[in-house]
Amino acid sequence: MPTYEYECSGCGHRLEKFQAITAKPLRKCPRCGKSRLQRLVGGGGGLIFKGSGFYQTDYRSESYQQAAKSEADRDKVAADGGKAAAGTGGGSSDASGGASGAQKAAQPVKQGE
Ligand SMILES: [Zn+2]
Numbered sequence: 001m002p003t004y005e006y007e008c009s010g011c012g013h014r015l016e017k018f019q020a021i022t023a024k025p026l027r028k029c030p031r032c033g034k035s036r037l038q039r040l041v042g043g044g045g046g047l048i049f050k051g052s053g054f055y056q057t058d059y060r061s062e063s064y065q066q067a068a069k070s071e072a073d074r075d076k077v078a079a080d081g082g083k084a085a086a087g088t089g090g091g092s093s094d095a096s097g098g099a100s101g102a103q104k105a106a107q108p109v110k111q112g113e
Contacts, residue, residue, distance in 0.1 A: 010036040041068040 002021060007014045008029035017026060027035040 005040040006037045007040055008032060008034070008037050010034040039065070041065065041072070 001018050003016050004019050004025070005014065005016050006026055008031065010029060011032040011034075013029055013031040015030070019026075025039045026037050029035070029037050
């Protein structure tokens, strides 16, 4: 289970929490009691966003999390992209041969007299 880091945008309280990756993010700050916890993205290694203006204006919004997430996704795609472009064709089937001589067994069955 990963450790998630939260910070309260109301009082600035920070905490860490073990959670399953499918668990809902915490909302309520244990210190001030307001539902203003934000899960910090990045797993302890380098926050993605730069610039204090962005931090202040968008920190509490959904777009903050969305932007951070899309950044991470983009890095992931770039990491394993490029391997889908290889390999074309290979389908030059020659349809000649094979079907010849298939008629020799076509003898009509005599039906009595
Ligand atoms: Zn708080």
